[in-house]
Amino acid sequence: MDHPENNAVDGELTDRSFADAEARSARLEEELRTDPTAHRMLTGDRPTGPLHLGHYFGTLRNRVRLQDLGVQMFVLVADYQTITDRDSPRSLPEDVDALLADYLSVGIDPEHTTIFAHSQISGLNQLFLPFLSMVSVAELNRNPTVKDETAAAGQAAMSGLMFTYPVHQAADILFCKGTVVPVGKDQLPHLEVARVIARRFNRRYSPKRRYFPEPAALLSEAPVLLGTDGQKMSKSRNNAIALSATADETARLLSRAKTDAERHITYDPVSRPDVSNLVLLAALCLERQPEAVAEEVGAGGAAALKRLVTEAVNERFRDIRKQRAELINDRAQLRRILAAGNERAAEIADATLADVKRLMHTDYGS
Structure with missing residues (x-):
């Protein structure tokens, strides 16, 4: 052989x-x-x-x-x-x-x-x-x-x-x-x-x-996607938003996500990875281009961006979370x-x- x-x-x-x-x-x-x-x-x-x-x-x-x-x-x-x-x-x-x-x-x-x-x-x-x-x-x-x-x-x-x-x-x-x-x-x-x-x-x-x-x-x-701490989203790092997270949990997690000191929101993954990660997450949920999402938020700053991302995530996963809650109980x-x-x-x-x-x-x- x-x-x-x-x-x-x-x-x-x-x-x-x-x-x-x-x-x-x-x-x-x-x-x-x-x-x-x-x-x-x-x-x-x-x-x-x-x-x-x-x-x-x-x-x-x-x-x-x-x-x-x-x-x-x-x-x-x-x-x-x-x-x-x-x-x-x-x-x-x-x-x-x-x-x-x-x-x-x-x-x-x-x-x-x-x-x-x-x-x-x-x-x-x-x-x-x-x-x-x-x-x-x-x-x-x-x-x-x-x-x-x-x-x-x-x-x-x-x-x-x-x-x-x-x-x-x-x-x-x-x-x-x-x-x-x-x-x-x-x-x-x-x-x-x-x-x-x-x-x-x-x-x-x-x-x-x-x-x-x-x-x-x-x-x-x-x-x-990066986690809320700016590192790659991972189960082991406790920086992830689970599919099973509630709307309130999602809002709390995203409220402490890293951003930067610049107020005007742009999509620049190289120079502004944390802000761009939030823009990308919103864009994925809304099925839009991240540049368009960044332009919409513009001078609204990190607070407006986080509100938009939170609403987009909760809306995108609303039905999935409802279905999952029913499944886990059976x-x-x-x-x-x-x-x-x-x-x-x-x-x-x-x-x-x-x-x-x-x-x-x-x-x-x-």
Whole structure:
């Protein structure tokens, strides 16, 4: 058997040129518009806290767009990934329910999208073992994203699960033969692991007929929203406005958002990032250009800008919040939806695992 350590192949575990990734993503976006049902998309979130406005404008609304186009969608509740850098909390069942309520309230439809939990799909997790044999320790050690995530989590030492996280992510993507993964530039090294694993598996075990597709990145053009403290909006930084926030909570959070000393409001993300972030948030909610929003506020200053943003956010998310409040109060329904998604994902994972066993000559059934 060939060993990856001794047999470098096209596409080493390094971040490919961003220009190549952008070109591939552009072609993929066109394919999704013209033949959406030909693709399967895998995406998801860790249930580590409430989703917020950054998630909505960054990923959630795009998931709904692609779902409505007809792309085959798989949305992962990545509960196993919570233990890459923390203990599994007692609140995890409630956190999973909250994540499901967020998904459903923004328009993710379980009739058209498979929503499933990592820990419940044994066939998916079994793929992790053969996939580990496709990569070397040296290759995984070169992944810059894992190192960055470990540092950001404040860990003194990297766990084995964090170290092999890109391989687990490859199993997430390939169990359903995913072809599309929406990511940012910083996640390209992770996706390259999945592409290399697919390529090596095919060459080693299915050389005549490609079994796994090589998934492609759909690079996000979504704006990055800053939190109320001027840093990137994040659950862990406590600077985010949750989808579940009430109108009063939203007003309170935005009232203390950072601005600057200049009274006249302009949209200048480079020179005035804090003010421009508020302008952008209002523009996204109002579906207007940020320059037009800034011009409207003009000499009104930060107080007028914050009033406009607060009204825009509360109006934009009024129906979503109402729907979410109803959903979170019907936890039995949330669990039924997740159970149905788990069942469908398990069927697909079991079929994939059976094929993998056959191709690897580890099928010892009668």
